[in-house]
Amino acid sequence: HMTHIDDYSTWDIVKATQYGIYERCRELVEAGYDVRQPDKENVTLLHWAAINNRIDLVKYYISKGAIVDQLGGDLNSTPLHWATRQGHLSMVVQLMKYGADPSLIDGEGCSCIHLAAQFGHTSIVAYLIAKGQDVDMMDQNGMTPLMWAAYRTHSVDPTRLLLTFNVSVNLGDKYHKNTALHWAVLAGNTTVISLLLEAGANVDAQNIKGESALDLAKQRKNVWMINHLQEARQAKGYDN
Incomplete structure (x- = not known):
């Protein structure tokens, strides 16, 4: 069992998104983080959520104005491309429900x-x-x-x-x-x-x-x- 509760309070939003720490992500967005803001590799939070199959975060970010088909990363791909490459069917279904092309x-x-x-x-x-x-x-x-x-x-x-x-x-x-x-x-x-x-x-x-x-x-x-x-x-x- 866990002998210590992990302290996520220092985590940046990209790491928190990758690991699916919903509460930390929400805290940062509520504090003013723009969900459309790409990181230095031009990757958005929606890409990170999609590739790591974080469905709750995808719903949250889209509700906060994330652009479903935002292009980003080395290959100028959408979050749907990222989810597809990883083989996350449930994420593909979810993104397409939100209109991903x-x-x-x-x-x-x-x-x-x-x-x-x-x-x-x-x-x-x-x-x-x-x-x-x-x-x-x-x-x-x-x-x-x-x-x-x-x-x-x-x-x-x-x-x-x-x-x-x-x-x-x-x-x-x-x-x-x-x-x-x-x-x-x-x-x-x-x-x-x-x-x-x-x-x-x-x-x-x-x-x-x-x-x-x-x-x-x-x-x-x-x-x-x-x-x-x-x-x-x-x-x-x-x-x-």
């Missing part, structure tokens, strides 16, 4: 569904689709959630989830014209390669350099990938 892009050109797919936060991907985000939405690099999942998430989901939502499996990104299958091969993402092939991904789709996923697998000398892609071609009646 999941389609806004951060400094890397990603909207929330792309971040959720990249970081493997399947429940957030599902929630955003349920709330009307386009399953094939392209970020500023022309990457779809499926491409990001194929490239970054070495697990069954969120790829499997995205496939159940009738994604366009064979889209290519804006710059490389890589399909999700290309991205999965580049990442050596065997789980997702299997899922994409089951879903009928085009094994012969070419990127901007004229390379198929099989070409990329051969460049990487990856026997498992080469075999699976060749089998998929043969199953379609090619190479027989």
Whole structure:
């Protein structure tokens, strides 16, 4: 048990927000702290509350005039971006109730569904689709959630989830014209390669350099990938 009561009376508001010390935060705001005031990294209290899943503080700060979609930090992101990256579904739900816009892009050109797919936060991907985000939405690099999942998430989901939502499996990104299958091969993402092939991904789709996923697998000398892609071609009646 606690042998001493922590003394929060010296804590600044950013630390108190990060640790969710509601009373200390309220005390400082009542004493005149402006909840819109960013810190020296240009991060607001709402960002700190969002990334640490402090729902009571988010409600409090918004009631005190915090701007829901304030941009801040290195990547010029919203609190919703921060909550999404961390995988805090309950915070995503809360911020969107307050009008946070999941389609806004951060400094890397990603909207929330792309971040959720990249970081493997399947429940957030599902929630955003349920709330009307386009399953094939392209970020500023022309990457779809499926491409990001194929490239970054070495697990069954969120790829499997995205496939159940009738994604366009064979889209290519804006710059490389890589399909999700290309991205999965580049990442050596065997789980997702299997899922994409089951879903009928085009094994012969070419990127901007004229390379198929099989070409990329051969460049990487990856026997498992080469075999699976060749089998998929043969199953379609090619190479027989």
